[in-house]
Amino acid sequence: MELLSDEMLVDTYYAAVQFELEPEFIRMLAIEITRRRLKPENIKITA
Numbered sequence: 776m777e778l779l780s781d782e783m784l785v786d787t788y789y790a791a792v793q794f795e796l797e798p799e800f801i802r803m804l805a806i807e808i809t810r811r812r813l814k815p816e817n818i819k820i821t822a
Contacts, residue, residue, distance in 0.1 A: 776807045784808060785815045 779787065788804040808815065 776803075781811060781813055784811070785813060788815070 776784070784804065784807060788801065788808060791801045791804060
């Protein structure tokens with residue numbers, strides 16, 4: 776995950792949510808966003 780820039784990480788997260796990809800993948804992205812202390816709007820961690 777560290778190979779992704781912050782912007783690419785957030786873009787990937789939003790695309791994953793939009794295309795309803797695996798919830799675990801979306802959760803991993805959200806956890807990494809939180810770890811980096813990024814604050815994009817409306818981040819949902821799915822189960």
